[in-house]
Amino acid sequence: MQNAKDSFYMALRTRLAAIDPQRAILLRGAVRPGILVEEAEAPFSQLPSDVFVLRWLGLGVDVDLGSAMAAEQAEILYATCGTQRFGGLDRGRMLSAMDEELMSMMQPFHTPKLNYLATPPAALLTQVFWDEPSFAPVSVQRDRLSRSATVTVYSYQEQGE
Amino acid sequence: MAANWWVAPAPVTRRVRAYFAPVNRATQTPVLFDAATQGTSFCLDAPPVPWIGLGWIEDFNRQPLSKTAAVQTGIPAAALQQVRETLGAQVSLQFLSWTKLTMALATGSQHMNLLAPASGAAAAADGAQAAAAVVVQSGSTATSIVLAAADAAPFGAGQIVAVDVDNTGQTGFVGSPVAGAYLRSALSDVDYVRRVTFNLAPVAQVTAAGLTLAAALPGGVPVNGMKLQTVRGFVDREGGSFYQEWSALFVVEGSQGERIFFHYPRLQSMSSAQESSLPLSGKQQNRLERVLLKGQFLALPVSDPLDGERVVCYRSFLPAANALV
Numbered sequence: 001m002q003n004a005k006d007s008f009y010m011a012l013r014t015r016l017a018a019i020d021p022q023r024a025i026l027l028r029g030a031v032r033p034g035i036l037v038e039e040a041e042a043p044f045s046q047l048p049s050d051v052f053v054l055r056w057l058g059l060g061v062d063v064d065l066g067s068a069m070a071a072e073q074a075e076i077l078y079a080t081c082g083t084q085r086f087g088g089l090d091r092g093r094m095l096s097a098m099d100e101e102l103m104s105m106m107q108p109f110h111t112p113k114l115n116y117l118a119t120p121p122a123a124l125l126t127q128v129f130w131d132e133p134s135f136a137p138v139s140v141q142r143d144r145l146s147r148s149a150t151v152t153v154y155s156y157q158e159q160g161e
Numbered sequence: 162m163a164a165n166w167w168v169a170p171a172p173v174t175r176r177v178r179a180y181f182a183p184v185n186r187a188t189q190t191p192v193l194f195d196a197a198t199q200g201t202s203f204c205l206d207a208p209p210v211p212w213i214g215l216g217w218i219e220d221f222n223r224q225p226l227s228k229t230a231a232v233q234t235g236i237p238a239a240a241l242q243q244v245r246e247t248l249g250a251q252v253s254l255q256f257l258s259w260t261k262l263t264m265a266l267a268t269g270s271q272h273m274n275l276l277a278p279a280s281g282a283a284a285a286a287d288g289a290q291a292a293a294a295v296v297v298q299s300g301s302t303a304t305s306i307v308l309a310a311a312d313a314a315p316f317g318a319g320q321i322v323a324v325d326v327d328n329t330g331q332t333g334f335v336g337s338p339v340a341g342a343y344l345r346s347a348l349s350d351v352d353y354v355r356r357v358t359f360n361l362a363p364v365a366q367v368t369a370a371g372l373t374l375a376a377a378l379p380g381g382v383p384v385n386g387m388k389l390q391t392v393r394g395f396v397d398r399e400g401g402s403f404y405q406e407w408s409a410l411f412v413v414e415g416s417q418g419e420r421i422f423f424h425y426p427r428l429q430s431m432s433s434a435q436e437s438s439l440p441l442s443g444k445q446q447n448r449l450e451r452v453l454l455k456g457q458f459l460a461l462p463v464s465d466p467l468d469g470e471r472v473v474c475y476r477s478f479l480p481a482a483n484a485l486v
Contacts, residue, residue, distance in 0.1 A: 066168030066485075109175070110416055125167045125483040129416040154416070158167050 004155030172415030
């Protein structure tokens with residue numbers, strides 16, 4: 001299942017870098033595309049703004065198949081205060097831009113499954129796939145707008161995983 | 162870590178896509194789909210000629226109508242063997258888009274273009290007498306129509322145009338490249354063929370030299386003698402004796418790249434125009450609704466040249482890579 005989680009994250013990260021190269025984050029001394037996995041970073045007191053944070057939640061498994069299927073629920077959180085240039089008055093527009101980027105990142109709704117423990121990553125045999133994201137209402141905290149989207153990520157367990 | 166095979170469960174898919182190809186009605190020649198040569202390379206967003214995408218469909222339902230019977234023998238009688246008594250199949254679906262093709266296929270009669278009317282023409286249910294057609298000049302292509310400068314001037318970007326020949330009293334199947342109607346007797350309306358033709362495209366740009374089309378004409382390069390008229394919309398009727406027929410291909414793409422093709426070489430509309438409504442939001446019943454075109458079709462047989470068997474449908478499956486079969 002970790003391979004599916006890694007593959008999903010790397011697919012979004014690669015797509016985001018192509019969709020909006022300017023959306024980046026300086027993390028542990030490196031500039032990276034603006035999406036991170038919450039469970040793979042040090043705990044945050046407050047989630048960073050203007051980047052996407054991937055959080056893994058529920059898990060379901062269907063073993064009554066030729067290959068067991070895992071269904072992992074992912075939550076993608078993002079927030080913005082707008083830009084200093086416009087005094088934060090563009091925070092609604094910035095959030096809409098992130099909504100659109102997330103929809104673009106999600107498509108196509110599948111990606112090859114890779115094993116990222118290997119260097120270079122080793123291609124496995126199946127595809128990781130997911131359904132359309134479900135967007136939650138905007139949450140307002142003073143001048144900070146935030147939203148989350150949930151999506152179920154499906155994958156088949158392969159031999160050796 | 163990686164194995165070289167895996168056991169693929171049943172395909173998981175989002176929706177079904179439909180594709181159309183014209184049947185030569187005069188010779189009853191359908192367009193055949195070869196999954197071995199075209200299956201993997203068939204681009205769902207840009208299908209190869211002559212296939213035309215009809216978009217996503219919903220409630221795709223295949224219903225076999227073939228009946229078998231047992232040949233009984235002995236006392237007491239027991240089945241000796243089976244025979245196929247009748248051959249048939251029906252397909253029903255809902256189109257998620259309204260286009261000339263989907264409207265036409267989802268009605269059990271001829272489907273007509275509402276040609277732009279002539280000034281002062283009397284109203285008619287099928288569209289008033291049309292404004293005069295303009296002659297398509299030589300040098301035109303499927304996406305570029307050469308017109309005399311005076312003829313091009315009245316057209317504008319965004320309009321839809323129909324390109325086909327005059328009705329000169331011909332009978333039989335008319336319309337290019339899709340038979341849009343069958344004329345049992347000669348009609349006097351010179352624009353009748355352009356009323357029923359499927360050879361339409363939207364105009365992207367107008368110049369003094371003619372029109373640039375936003376999409377290629379289904380009939381390809383206009384032939385000598387074709388004329389062009391503006392289309393305002395479409396109309397079909399409850400009644401009539403003409404049945405639309407098409408070669409149909411339905412594609413189901415699975416999550417692992419596997420593909421299922423349902424190929425009906427000959428499908429005829431078998432129900433009159435029907436619509437269904439789909440609420441945009443489950444929480445807002447009886448408010449905003451999407452209107453879908455419902456279609457029901459009867460599969461007609463073809464003779465398979467492989468062994469001479471009469472069949473109505475081919476189902477092909479291309480497994481996912483490295484999946485055990």
